[in-house]
Amino acid sequence: MxxxxxxxxxxxxxxxxxxxxxxxxxxxxxxxxxxxxxxxxxxxxxxxxxxxxxxxxxxxxxxxxxxxxxxxxxxxxxxxxxxxxxxxxxxxxxxxxxxxxxxxxxxxxxxxxxxxxxxxxxxxxxxxxxxxxxxxxxxxxxxxxxxxxxxxxxxxxxxxxxxxxxxxxxxxxxxxxxxxxxxxxxxxxxxxxxxxxxxxxxxxxxxxxxxxxxxxxxxxxxxxxDQIGGDRIEVTVVNLGQAGAAAEVLRSVSTGEPAIEEGRVSAPVSGGSTVLVTAIRALDVAGIEVSDLLLRRPTLDDVFMSLTGHAAEDAQPVPAKRGRKGRQS
Amino acid sequence: MSTVAPVRSRPIVGWAVHDGLVVARRNLIQSIRVPESLFFSLVQPVIFVLLFAYVFGGAIPIPGDGANAEDAANAYRNYLMPGIFGQTVAFAAAASTVGIAEDMRKGLIDRFRALPMAHGAVLIGRTFADAGRQILVLAVLSLTGLIVGWRISGGVLNAIYAYLLLLLFAYTVSWVGSTIGLSMPNPETASTAGLAWLFPLTFLSNAFVPISSMPDWLQAFAAFNPVSTLVLSTRELFGNPTGIQPDYWPMQHPEAYTVLACAVIIAIFATLSVRKFGRTTSK
Missing domain, CATH: 3.40.50.300 (P-loop containing nucleotide triphosphate hydrolases)
Structure with a gap:
């Protein structure tokens, strides 16, 4: 062959x-x-x-x-x-x-x-x-x-x-x-x-x-x-209204643009656990109440978000299609 | 994978018929597993026989037969039965329309099309099975006819010939029905569209009333309607009253015209549907 x-x-x-x-x-x-x-x-x-x-x-x-x-x-x-x-x-x-x-x-x-x-x-x-x-x-x-x-x-x-x-x-x-x-x-x-x-x-x-x-x-x-940067820091705020402020704080420690999804803010970082400590201090100083904070490897969700600007599960508005195309993706 | 699945040798009948029979077996198993659908496909023609025999029996005179009212009713029953046979086998098409539409919705069509099977086998299987089911329907219908007074008086060979013509016609309309089914967006639409054309087809014929009772322009249509020639052929072959035929070629040569019409219709619709099948994906 x-x-x-x-x-x-x-x-x-x-x-x-x-x-x-x-x-x-x-x-x-x-x-x-x-x-x-x-x-x-x-x-x-x-x-x-x-x-x-x-x-x-x-x-x-x-x-x-x-x-x-x-x-x-x-x-x-x-x-x-x-x-x-x-x-x-x-x-x-x-x-x-x-x-x-x-x-x-x-x-x-x-x-x-x-x-x-x-x-x-x-x-x-x-x-x-x-x-x-x-x-x-x-x-x-x-x-x-x-x-x-x-x-x-x-x-x-x-x-x-x-x-x-x-x-x-x-x-x-x-x-x-x-x-x-x-x-x-x-x-x-x-x-x-x-x-x-x-x-x-x-x-x-x-x-x-x-x-x-x-x-x-x-x-x-x-x-x-790796393409979208190494680890990510992820912060979950108690008060949804503080998500924006949390993003501002994370921007100062991150290597890229923070993403906000509901009450969860994530941003790419480098430098491992020391960044985590810096972030906690900065959040505390800014008076932001945090319910969860972690450092993790990026998921493919992050990859998709950074590549396309939208999450993978978002159904894209598809142009009007005729019946038989309706369920294709 | 290391091992390769062994392929069987080509059957004598050829792959198209082999694959068609495999699909037909599947369609017939479906009929057995859903006895309700088989039951109601038998009930409908039986109800037709009873309604027409007793409601219209005395009202529609058959030219050339019956001196008194009772004779006339008997003549009509004998006239009617081949008409019901013709109508019933024509309605086999509706089952094909719905069956194909259901396969498309379930995504099975995609799987069939991605198999190295013969082109058109799904359609051959569908038409085989739908025509095959008519054997049972015709048997039940014939029994009902015998009960209401219908008689076969044209000899056994002629009767067999009549039944074969009816099955040929069922097979023919199954191709038409399948072609319609392939164009339908869903089984619900298919069940309506599959029936719509069958009413004019069967009523604009000699199935229930003599053509000579229709206006002239309608007579011409009815005379060339293959349902008319099928019904006329079976009336002659069963030895039932035929009424008086208008002077159109098909009416004078009903058997030849029926076989010819079936051959032409199968050729057209088999080509159309196999081509359409090749471009269809599930819906």
Whole structure:
């Protein structure tokens, strides 16, 4: 194979009428790597995954997956990938086992193999007890696990996970993470989209931050955190009205602009714990009542804030879209 | 991953039919798991038979048959049954419209489209299953007909031919219904839109009243309506009264016209829907 990269996309543009969903996306995923595509709603994450999984054709630019062109060789791409979307794409009325059998048959796999592989997946995804019950009796977490199992029936070498934990409760989310981590340990290449910074941090070695259909930053979680400066000091004020004053005080000790979120003020600092002492004194002198004060490593939230000027969870006002685009991001 | 999943050899029927049957099996399992929907798809045509047989029975005269009132009512029942058959199989299209729209909402369409399966298999499966369900519907309907006095008097082979034509027509309208379903924003709209065109299609035909009783301009439309030729064919094949046919080619060659019309409609709508399917994502 001439192209050994799992995913290689260059200058991908996707327009839906007037709306530009992707505005020149570049993306490379090496084999065996886990890459997190991180961005707020409407940033273009889902559109990118749909182009890479052959569901949408790009308006401009090109993309290769497993060495095959997504527009010219869609069937070769489809044989190499597994796709798990934002909602569980399994049949409600079929049982878990029947779903797996259907997808295995549609991958044109040997019936005997499908049977064995289905059992294997049901066991490892903790679904063997519910295997012969219709899916509509499943919980949300079980559906997502079955959905993921369905995309693994043919042992794809590349897996696209589009917001795999959106809408799951915290316990189910941890369960999904464990499953994804074990896949990665087996050597599967994963491209994962998420709007949860925590999730990208937890699962991905390499993070691509996108906003308005473009890549705005790229690197490991650590590198991205370093990019916006080292540690951060975070102060929670008792009286919301004093947040502004606290920001003024922190400006004198910080290396960058303080950010205010409700009663919490944070600012990048260097110099470790001595800064903390200085800050406490200054706050005391200014008569600001503090309920909490800490020094921490920056989170990806901070990264996002400093890169885009808005928090990651903020739903961006998206231009009016027609029905079918409504739920994409 | 180190191991590669083994792929089976190409089945004799080809991948498109294989994949279509896999999807059809799934659609039929759905019908079994939701017995209510199957039950009501059987109840509706049965109610139609009873309403038409006893409410309109004596009121609509069938030219050429029935000397007294009771004979006339009997003649109408025999005239009516093929009409109900035709109407019922035409309404199979509505199930396809809703079924496809539901698949799109659930995101299943995305998964199917990201599989290396045959193009159009989802649609082939949908139309196979929706036409296949009509076998059961026709059986129940035939029993109801026999109870109210309908009789087959054209021989077994002709009767089988009639049932096959009805199933062919069900399969044909399923393609039309699927194409409509692919254009619908949600299943709710689909269930309305899926029915809207079926009422004029089935009532502007000879299903319930003889074409000769319609105004001239309507007669021309009704004569070329494949529902009319389907119903006329089944009336002839079942040995039921047909009424007097206006002088249009389809009315003189109903079986040939029905098969031809089905072939043309399938060719058009299969092309349209497979193309549309290739560009559809979940909603």
């Amino acid at each position: 001439s192209d050994d990269r799992a995913v290689f996309a260059e200058g991908v543009v996707k327009k839906f009428g007037e709306v530009v969903a992707l505005d020149g996306m570049d993306l490379t995923v090496e084999r065996g790597q886990v890459v997190g595509l991180l961005g707020p709603n409407g940033a273009g994450k889902t559109t990118m995954v749909r182009i890479l999984s052959t569901l949408l054709a790009p308006t401009e630019g090109f993309a290769r997956v497993a060495g095959f062109d997504v527009v010219k060789e869609p069937d070769e791409v489809r044989r190499a990938i597994g796709l798990t979307g934002q909602y569980a794409a399994v049949d409600e009325y079929l049982t878990g086992r029947e779903n797996l059998r259907m997808f295995g048959d549609l991958y044109h796999l040997e019936p005997k193999y499908v049977k064995r592989r289905s059992q294997e997946l049901l066991d490892s995804f903790d679904l063997s007890e519910a295997a012969d019950r219709p899916v509509r009796t499943y919980s949300g977490g079980m559906r997502r696990r079955l959905d993921l199992a369905s995309s693994l029936i043919a042992r794809p070498s590349i897996l696209f996970l589009d917001e795999p934990t959106t809408g799951l409760d915290p316990r189910s989310r941890l369960g999904m993470w464990a499953v994804i981590e074990s896949l990665v340990a087996e050597g599967t290449t994963v491209l994962l989209t998420t709007q949860y910074l925590e999730e990208a941090d937890q699962l991905a070695q390499d993070i691509v931050v996108i906003d308005h259909g473009r890549v705005i930053a790229h690197g490991t979680a650590e590198a991205l955190k």
